[in-house]
Amino acid sequence: MKNHVLIVEDDEMLLEFLEENLSVNGYKATAFESPTGAIEFLENNGVDLVLTDVKMDDMTGDEVLSHVLENHQETGVIMMTGFGNITHAVRALQKGAFDYITKPFKAKEIIFRIDRYFEAGSAFNKQHKINAFTQDKKQKEPKKTAEESSEEVIQQAEKRFIGENRQVNQLMDILPKIATSTAPVMIQGESGTGKEVFANLIHKNSNRSDAPYIKINCANLPRELVESTLFGHVKGAFTGAISDQKGAFAEAHGGTILLDEITEIDIQIQAKLLRVLQEKEFRRVGSQKPIECDVRVIATSNRNIAEAIADGKFREDLYYRLNVFPISIPPLRERKEDIPLLVDYFINRYTEKYGLESKEVSDDLMEVLIDRKWNGNVRELENKIHRGVILSKDNDVITLDHVEQNMFAKLDLEVSEEVLSDLPLMSIEDMELQLIKKALEHTQGNQKEAAEILGITDRTIRNKIKKASSNDNNEESQ
Structure with missing residues (x-):
């Protein structure tokens, strides 16, 4: 039996194109120019998927x-929109639309999206819609406080992975299959690309979604407490x-554990992680009693794994045990077509958080945002838009001046000049350390801010400080 798709589009030529394209590709297609006519048809006929335009006269x-x-909770919805309606489309996704596509699109692209809906499975789609419908019902309840509303916005953002890039689409295609498995997942990508967001999606769409989800940032764990934090102690x-x-x-038993930046864990503790994955058991510090555990492991890393293995910093056998599903999140500079979508998404997020009217960015600012290299990836873009929403105040357009104000540029310049000044002649290695120390002094020990000033990662700062400390200890022992 053919899957039945109901098309709602008030552009007659596009409507005919869609109806013919779907029919040629094996779908039963019913087309309506009038959305009210389509709704009437839907009441008396079984339909698997509705493909609808966003902007129409009779009904949106x-x-x-x-x-x-x-x-019709068993029926999916895919939205079609022009560039000017991206904001509406993103909100539609939050409400429960399965997908959306921007116009103009090619015949293969729309079929790809429709195929993806049916491949995802009705159960996955049904749960997706139920979650969204429940959220929509909550929004109709008595108005929440600003703090409660902003918390809901944050939670919604964690459930979304915004993007139209080919690699992002591939990730979303494979998500249902990964989610329903219990195999370990290794997610790699630069800082700020969305590794944790994708990990959250895996858990949320898994059979363990109601079970514990424990997140551990391995980079922030003191070395002497890593084993105790992971396995407990007596x-x-x-x-x-x-x-x-x-x-x-133990806390994650029956659920999922996220080991964020797993390559920062000491090599000896890695051996104990391998034991957990192989034997499904662990021992608390100070105890010889094995404890069985049923935990799905998701790991992330922003490091080059091959280099870490070659340098003896990461166990090769642990890597292969984790790498059942190797996931790579592309950096923002490789998915620039997603920048307008992300910009609209973050504008919506922060205008809702602060109770502001909807905004848009100027053409000049959008051009700058698209051309930027984005070393900090999506996280850096989010920070810029967050700043722009706040500084644009009552303006409905965010301009370049709101995002790149002179006071911020001047501060960055002053910090750079301070860090680079008055350095005597020394080895490159010592100079690097002096630069790091000066930057940390300026940021009052904040490694992330110091890293941004110096144009390096905070992991590099930690490694260089650790190496310098190790060298100092060796000199003292001699």
């Missing part, structure tokens, strides 16, 4: 979506162990 695509969400195991501690793996 958002209204079509709301009707389908409330009355009373008296070491100085300060005044009671038993369960540990992250």
Whole structure:
């Protein structure tokens, strides 16, 4: 039996094109120029998917979506929109649309999107819509405080991975298959690309979504507490162990654990992680009693894994055990077509958070944003838009001056001049260390801010400080 697609589009030529294209590709297609006519048809006929335009005269695509969400939860919705309506489309995705596509599009592209809907499976789609419908119902309840509303916006943002880039589409295509598995996942990508966002999506769409989801930032764990944090300890195991501690793996039993920046874990602890993956058990610090665990492991890293293995910093056998599903998140500079989508998404996020009217960015600012290299990736873009939303105040257009104000540029310049001044002749290695120390003094020890000033990663700062400390200790022992 053919899958039935209902097309709602008030452009007669596009409507005919879509109807013919879907029919040629094996779908049963029913087309309506009038959205009200389409709704009437939907009441008396079984339809698997609704493909609807956003902007129409009689009824908007958002209204079509709301009707389908409330009355036909087994039916999916894909939105079609022009560039000017991207904001509406992003909000539609939050409400429960399965996907959207921007005009103009090619015949293969729309078929790809429709195929993806049916390949994703009705159960995945149904849960996606139920979650969105529940959220929509909550929005109709008595108005929440500003703090409650902003928290909901943040939670919604964590459930989305915005993008139209080919690699992003491939990631979203494979997400349902990865989510329903229990195999380990290794997610690689530069800082700020969205590794944790994708990890969250895996858990949220898995059979473990109602079970614990424990997140551990391995880069921030003190070395002496890593094993205890992961596996727990018994009373008296070491100085300060005044009671038993369960540990992250015990807390995550039956659910998922995210090991963010796993390559920062000490090589000896990596061996114990390998044991957990192989034998499904671990031992608390100070105990020889094995504890069984049912935990799915998702790991992330912004490092070059091959280099880390070659340098003896990461176990090759652990890498292959984790690498059942190797996921690579592309940097923002490789998916610049997604920048307008992300800009609109973050504008919506922060205008809602601060209770402001909707805004847009100027053409000049958009051009600058698209041309920028974005070393900090999506996180850096989000920070710029966040700043722009706040500084544009009552203006409905965010301009370049709001995002790149002279006071910020001047501060960056002053910091750079301070860091680079008054350095005596020395080795390159010592000079690097002096630059790092000066930057840290200026930022009052904030490694992320110091890294941005110097144009390096905070991991590089940690490694160089660690190496310098190790050299100092060796000199003292001699």
